[in-house]
Amino acid sequence: MLLGMIWSAQVWSTPWEQVESPSNGQSESIGTYNNGCLAGGASLPLAGEGYQVMRSYRGRYYGHPDMIQFLTDLSKKANKLELGQLLVGDIAMPRGGRFASGHASHQTGLDADIWLKVVDKPLSDDELIDVQPLPMVHLKQYKINQKHWGQSQALMVQLAAADARVARIFVHPVIKEQLCEREWNNRDWLRKVRPWWGHYYHFHVRLNCPEGDSSCQEQAAPPLGDGCGAELASWKPKPKSEKKPKPKKDVVKAKKKVPPPPPAQCLVLLET
Numbered sequence: 001m002l003l004g005m006i007w008s009a010q011v012w013s014t015p016w017e018q019v020e021s022p023s024n025g026q027s028e029s030i031g032t033y034n035n036g037c038l039a040g041g042a043s044l045p046l047a048g049e050g051y052q053v054m055r056s057y058r059g060r061y062y063g064h065p066d067m068i069q070f071l072t073d074l075s076k077k078a079n080k081l082e083l084g085q086l087l088v089g090d091i092a093m094p095r096g097g098r099f100a101s102g103h104a105s106h107q108t109g110l111d112a113d114i115w116l117k118v119v120d121k122p123l124s125d126d127e128l129i130d131v132q133p134l135p136m137v138h139l140k141q142y143k144i145n146q147k148h149w150g151q152s153q154a155l156m157v158q159l160a161a162a163d164a165r166v167a168r169i170f171v172h173p174v175i176k177e178q179l180c181e182r183e184w185n186n187r188d189w190l191r192k193v194r195p196w197w198g199h200y201y202h203f204h205v206r207l208n209c210p211e212g213d214s215s216c217q218e219q220a221a222p223p224l225g226d227g228c229g230a231e232l233a234s235w236k237p238k239p240k241s242e243k244k245p246k247p248k249k250d251v252v253k254a255k256k257k258v259p260p261p262p263p264a265q266c267l268v269l270l271e272t
Contacts, residue, residue: 015270016097022062023095023269029064029108029209029216030096030265036216037266038096038109042068044088050079051086052122054115054131060090064109066210067091070165071112077159083152084118087131089202095269098259108216110207114160116153116175117201133201137174142237144178154179157203161189167219170196170204173235180228190226195235215265 016037027040041062046053051071053061063071075086092109093099105111117134136149157179161169171179173195180190196204209216223231261267 016093016095017100019093019095019097019270020059021094023272027065027210028213029110030213030269031108031215031263032217033105033108033111033206033219035098035260035262036096036108037262037269038062038064038092038094038107039265039269041092041094041096041109044068044071044091047122048072048075050075051088052128053088054128055089057129058090060093060106061088062094062096062109063091063112064207064210066165067109067112067207070163070205070207071114074114074160074163078156081155081159083156083159084120085122086156087115087117087119087123089113089115097262097266097270105206110209110216112205113202114156114205115202116149116156118152118156135201137172137200139200142174144174149175149178154182157193158184158189160203160205161192162186165207166192166205167208168206168222169193170199170206172197172200173232175200175203176227176232180226180232187226190228191222191224193227194222195227195232215263 022041022043023039025040027042029038030036042065044053044061044063046056046061049072071088078084078086089112090103090106091112092106096107096109098107115131115133116136117131123131134148136145136153137143138145157169157171160166169192171193176193176195179193209218
């Protein structure tokens with residue numbers, strides 16, 4: 001019985017990845033974005049108007065119906081604006097839950113990765129198996145890659161962030177900087193665009209908890225304002241000359257962090 005198991009890091013990473021289909025019944029996002037699951041998940045068709053799902057063999061194209069609807073709506077809007085074909089990455093596994101590696105969140109069907117690599121026409125099935133990322137940031141220099149970043153990418157993020165269903169969008173701090181420097185008629189949506197390391201070739205969309213999903217736990221709202229001032233500046237790496245030397249410490253082997261147990265409803269979901 002899974003309910004009686006001790007949820008070590010290793011056990012935690014395997015049950016969800018072995019599930020091949022969503023559960024039956026009503027859709028519900030359960031728990032938090034980084035410790036939860038998905039009941040009654042829906043699958044995003046592998047191709048639709050203005051988008052394609054990449055690396056579908058990994059089975060990470062399931063989400064809450066709100067997310068599936070959001071992605072199809074976004075791709076249609078982007079298509080009408082001729083922003084290019086959306087390449088959709090990971091959403092969630094059939095019943096959500098924790099991944100073995102790669103994601104801390106994406107557990108409730110309310111997170112999705114959309115690549116900033118814009119293509120003019122649909123990719124072939126072979127190309128979709130192993131799409132190579134297109135970096136928007138020169139990481140070592142901490143500056144934008146002008147060859148890859150442009151109007152289409154900026155408008156794509158703006159289009160997504162302006163949607164009322166969206167709680168947050170994560171991008172590399174340099175990308176946030178680029179968005180802040182542009183002139184926009186309305187800057188309210190910039191509050192939702194949050195700087196986070198690693199998001200230099202894609203942006204990560206996070207939706208609000210769906211109405212009526214009482215077991216879904218919202219994240220605290222972003223700070224007020226557009227986030228383009230001191231907060232954004234704090235992400236910029238300091239020059240070596242300004243870095244204070246760290247005091248030497250005795251080397252202590254760090255203990256492996258054991259993830260917290262998932263909500264009880266999630267454990268039941270694995271058994272049905």
